[in-house]
Amino acid sequence: MAEDTDPNAPWITLAGMLPVAITAALFIFFAGYLPGIAAGDTVRWAWAWIPSLDIALSFWLDGLSLMFALLITGIGALVMLYAARYLAGHPQYPRFSLYLFLFMLSMLGLVLADNLIALFVFWELTTFTSYLLIGFSHADPKSRRNALQALLLTAAGGLALLAGFILIGITQGTFELSVLNAAGSLSGDAWYLPILILVLAGAFTKSAQVPFHFWLPNAMAAPTPVSAYLHSATMVKGGVYLLARMHPSLSGTEVWLWTLTLFGGVTTVFASVMALRQIDLKQTLAYTTLMALGTLVMLLGGASGYAITAAMAFLLVHSLYKAALFLMIGVVDHATGTRDADVLGRLAGKMPATAAAAGLAALSMAGIPPLLGFIAKEVAYAGAVQSPVWPLLILFGLTANALMVAVAAIVAWRPFFGPQGQLPRPPHEGPWAMLLGPMALALLGLALGLAPGYAALLVEPAVNAVLGAPDSGGRLKLWAGFNLPLLLSGVTLALGLVLYLRHQSLRDRLIWLEARVPDLDAGWDRLLEHFMAAAKGQTRLIQTGRLRHYLFATFTVIVATVAVTMLARGPAAPAPSMGGLSVREWGIAGLILAGTLAVVLTRAVMTAIIALGVVGIGVALIFIVYSAPDVAITQLLVELLVVVLFAVAALKMPPALDPEGRQRHRPADAVLALLAGSVTTLVLLMVTSLPFDRRLSDFFEASSYAEAYGRNIVNVILVDFRALDTFGEIAVVVTAALGAFALLKSVSKARTRSGGAEGDREDRA
Amino acid sequence: MNSIIFSAGARILVALLLVFSVFMLLRGHNLPGGGFIGGLIGAVGFIVYALACGTAEAKAALRVSPEAIAMVGLGIALSAGLAAAPFGEALFTGIWIWVGGDSYATAALKPNTVLVFDVGVYLVVLGSIVSLACAFEEEV
Amino acid sequence: MESLTALLVGLLVAASVYLMLARNFLRFLFGLILLSNAANLVIFAAGRMTAGAPALVPEGASVPDGVIGNALPQALVLTAIVIGFGLLAFTLALTFEAYRRLRTLDSDEMRHAEPDEGKTEAGR
Structure with missing residues (x-):
């Protein structure tokens, strides 16, 4: 991406700044609802859309949707500002800016929609706009292929989701989420299982759970601001949002608990191991995102106040630090021309601000006190030990968190303090517009960690919304005393450091191992090939040309x-x-x-x-x-x-x-x-x-x-009662006559021009 | 078919058929006939003429090209349909004006858009079919 | 008469389907003409058939006298005949041009747009 851009080009343009301004204004607008929502209010806006099908364009603002709305608009404004500088001088920048803005609006619609059909429409709009963004470098075949893969996979999940929503509408008699959630669990319904499977198919493809995970690392073909925004903070969380949104209706059963725990757990462990294997830092972060999504799904499998608080707190902290880290990688890439983990090193001296932002974000990711990441991890462990499936949760959680510590060090320690390789360009500090985003997000992680009461303001209403009932609250504490979760945190940290020190040899072994397990990504290509072959065969069978x-x-x-x-x-x-x-x-x-x-x-x-x-x-x-x-x-x-x-x-x-x-x-x-x-x-x-x-x-x-x-x-019928029909019919007669006339005349002219055609006329006596 | 008797007879026949076709067109509102039938009869007349004397002469006798006749007919039919608009009626509603009276029974002259529309149909059918037949005759 | 017409329509449809499935394009055209006749008869007969009473309002009256032939299907069939002729003329022009260029009337051999993949015409 960087080669198309011109660092000296003017970057404050209308196409870039207007979306930033609107998004920031939306952020302030939603922030204004914070006190009311924290006090337990909800807001609903509705317009009739398709009244005959009982479908309304209705929006609902409660704790959960407000938290998402603030993340989308807040991180959105920072990312758009960053992108304006990152892509300065790119000939296609206005197009990019439009796509990103449309994506932001779709995502906002998705988290605010109260009507299931409206939610589905916004869901598919995010799929569609993200397709345009992933494939932004459309001259690159790999970029196009990855964009199409993401589109097909998530759109297929979206169709399953639509089927699930329609089933809900038919069996429950309403498409309004607010009504559904107030009515309680659907688990008694005869159609519960089909509904659950269809909804989960949508959520799992969107949130890239194993075995649908492979599109997400490929989606990193997009420019870095897109990866930071879509594939860490927002779009991929769409599936998580849906699971949280429908938690009151669908959770509380054994199927829910086990499906989410297993899918989430496997994704978590798989992704954190794969993260260690990557050399490209952006790919490393992509896999940690996958890990975070797995963790969120796993936590949402539970129904306790602890589990949900952990999920919401982790969601918040992950959005903050992951966006910061992605943006930081973009700054480093922009400045040095590489993202290779083995080459980058000793940048701290030349890029102190970047290093500071990266360090803070990475500390939050590793879960070191006093950052918000630590609090989220503690609550997660506290939730895990109380869960009915605690051995699984502890096992998955411990493995993943230890690996996260190692990855945090790889991403934020090595490039700035580790040994330096041959850099393509001499490093220099990034411009302020690109540093503002990572800096603000990283500092927010620190500030909310130091003052968890403000984080609770955002997290607790969301928890109440997910649980469908008021939770006791007060679980977000920096210091909860000497207890089991603290011990687990200590073990995590120690394990993580060991893993970091040995990460290069581990990585070689993982690369060796990876070559020996089936590759789903290549399998996808084969699937598409078979599909096209089947289409071709079918065409040959049906379209005989006779x-x-x-x-x-x-x-x-x-x-x-x-x-x-x-x-x-x-x-x-x-x-x-x-x-x-x-x-x-x-x-x-x-x-x-x-x-x-x-x-x-x-x-x-x-x-x-x-x-x-x-x-x-x-x-x-x-x-x-x-x-x-x-x-x-x-x-x-x-x-x-x-x-x-x-x-x-x-x-x-x-x-x-x-x-x-x-x-x-x-x-x-x-x-x-x-x-x-x-x-x-x-x-x-x-x-x-x-x-x-x-x-x-x-x-x-x-x-x-x-x-x-x-x-x-x-005759009266023809020329009076049905004269309009007759007019249409005589128009057909004229058309047919002129058509035949043109056919006979034009061909004859062509033949005369080509010459000598008269000879091949066979005249019959 | 270059017989002198045929080509001489054809001229008379064409004149008769044309008169007859206009007659069928005009009486169509009250008795069997109308624009479609009139147009077909007229077209048959010209085709007979074309077979007897050649298409060039038949077209010369028409003076304007048959395609133009068809398009003009379509325009006339459309105008007759649109004429209802200034009278505040739905498009293609028949409009009647009484001259020298105040109803259909008493009026001496009864100009109306229905007959205009039928004339349009007549010209469309006549022009289209003559055009088709001449194209076949010339090119095939 | 409706029953006899139904049988005649069946005959015409059977003949036209058989002709339209032939490989010779002229046969296809003959089938098209028969099908157009059959369709007109179906519309006509479905509106019921009345012998010897044209749909006219007699001179001096303002409504028809007694039972008359149904005018609506007649109006539909009348325009259908003219349009059918237009369609036929166009198809005939198309057939003729195809023959002039490809020197064949066999629709199986008209493979200009969709050439046979690797097959020869010898196998037919």
């Missing part, structure tokens, strides 16, 4: 649907009544029969054309006898014209039709033709046996002369 195959399929479908409908819904087929028919009628029928048979059987084109004329005259005779003089005249004239046109055209085409006796498909065609004929006959017999509704006919007969002053009712 007209008669298409027609055969079309007629088969028509015959089958009509026949099935008729058998299932239609009245009993009446017997044809042939009474009261004179010689006249039989004569006409015989004429049509003879003409039709001649057309089918003859091999001479001229005979067929004449036979067609006979059929047409037979049909015209029916119109004459049965009171339709206008139609009959039209039919006769058109029949005449058809014969003329065909005769003219046939002069230049082969006079004989091909014999069909040896064509293998004709018997099957004949069967289908007979079926089509029988079905049409039966339908018409049924229609004419039903009582006739004369309302329209009565109207036309009564008003033709009285209102339209015409005695020929057919």
Whole structure:
């Protein structure tokens, strides 16, 4: 990314600063609700959207959505400011700024939506905007591929989510989350399990739980501000938000507890081990994000006040330190031109502010007192020891946290104080616009750690919202006394330091190991390949390029649907009544029969054309006898014209039709033709046996002369009652005529130009 | 078909068919006939003429190109439909004006948009089909 | 007469489907003409058939006298006939141009847009 940018270009532009200003204003707007929400209020805004389906565009602000809204707008404003400087001079920067702003709005809509359908729409909007952001470097095929992977995976999860939401709407009779959550748990519902599976499918893909995790590290193809914002602080937390939001409705069952604990736990451990394996610092951070998401899911599996407080506190602290660290990596990358963990070193002297921000954020990540990260970890351990599945939680938590300590050191100690390799560029301190974000977020982690009461102001209303009932509170304390969680923290720290000291040899072994386990990312590519191959095979099967195959399929479908409908819904087929028919009628029928048979059987084109004329005259005779003089005249004239046109055209085409006796498909065609004929006959017999509704006919007969002053009712219908239809029809006639005219003329001109074409005309005497 | 008798007869036949087609058009509101039938009859007349004397002569007798006739007809039909708007009626509603009376029965002259619309239909059908037939005759 | 018409329509549809499935494009066109006739008859017969009473309001009266032929399907069929003719003329022009360029009327051999992959025409 950095190579497209120009550090000397002006970076304070309207495209960059307007979104920053709006986002900051939104942050202040939401911060204004903080005291009220902390006191237990909620706010709801609603507009009718699709009233017929009981879908409203409604928003609900409570403790949970407020915390998310503040994180989204607060970190959003800082990241947008950072991006303006980071991408200064990039030709596509305004596009980027627009995408980022749209993403921010979608994310805000997602966490504020009260209506499930609205939530889904915003959910997919975040998927879509993040696709545009991941694929921002669209000239790079890898970037495009990774963007598409994220899109397909999260959009597929989103569709499952929609199905789950619709099931909720059908079984519970409401789409409003506020109503649903107040009604309590759905666990007694017969549809609970399908709903849970569908919702979890959406949440787990969005929040990148194993085995859907692989898109998240790939999404790091995006510019660094995007990674900092989407893939640490906001979008990937969408799934976590959903689990927290629906906690009152869906939690409290064994399935919920075990599914979330296992998926979250496996993701946590897997991700923290993988984080140690990475060389690119951005990839390292990507895997720690995965680890954090796993931890959050694991904690949300519980239902105790401790577990949820731990989840919310960890969510807050993670958003702060992870965004800070990502932004810091961007500063380092910008300044030195590399993110290689083995090359970066001894930057502290040249980049003191960056080093300070990185250090504070990393201390929070490692859970060292007195930072907020320490408090969150203590509460998590306290929650874990009380959980019914405590051995699992302690095991997962301890492993992951120890690895986090090691990773924190790799990310924030080594580049600034460790040994230095060959840097592409001499390091220099970053500009203030890029330092403001990491600095502010890192300092916030420290300040909230020192004064946990302010953190509680944000966290406790959220906890109450997730639990659906007021919690006792007061769990966020810097010093909780000598207890089991403190001991666990000590063990974590010691273990983490050992891991850091040995991390390079560990990394080599992990790389060795990684080559020997199945690669889901490559599996994804194979899946897509198979998918395309299947599509290609299907196309080859269905799209044969032969007209008669298409027609055969079309007629088969028509015959089958009509026949099935008729058998299932239609009245009993009446017997044809042939009474009261004179010689006249039989004569006409015989004429049509003879003409039709001649057309089918003859091999001479001229005979067929004449036979067609006979059929047409037979049909015209029916119109004459049965009171339709206008139609009959039209039919006769058109029949005449058809014969003329065909005769003219046939002069230049082969006079004989091909014999069909040896064509293998004709018997099957004949069967289908007979079926089509029988079905049409039966339908018409049924229609004419039903009582006739004369309302329209009565109207036309009564008003033709009285209102339209015409005695020929057919003509009055054509030019007055239904004149608009007639206008459309004559327009079709003009179009068809001009089309045929153009077709014949243009081709003839082309032939004349190419020259010598006259010779290949075969003239027939 | 370059028989002198045929081409001489065709001229008379065309004149007769054209008169007949206008007759069918005008009586269409009260008796079998109308724009579609009139247009078809007129087209048959010109096609007979084209077969007898060649398309160039048939087109010369028409004076304007058949495609233009069709488009003008479409425009006339559309104007007749739009004419309802100034009268505050829905589009394509028939508008009647009584001259020399105050109802259909008493008025001497009864200009109306319905007949104008039917004339448009007549010209569309006539122009389109003559154009088609000439194109086939010339190119095929 | 509705019953007899139903049988005739069945005959016309069967013949037209059979013709439209043929490989020769002219046969397809013949089938199209028959199908258009059949469709017109279906609309006409579904509106019930009345012999010898055109849909006219007699001179001097303001409403028709007694039972008359149903005018609505007649109006629909009348325009359908003219439009059917337009469609047919266009298809005929298309057929003729296709024949002039490709020198064949066999729709299986008209593979300009979708060439056969690796197959030869010998197998047919």
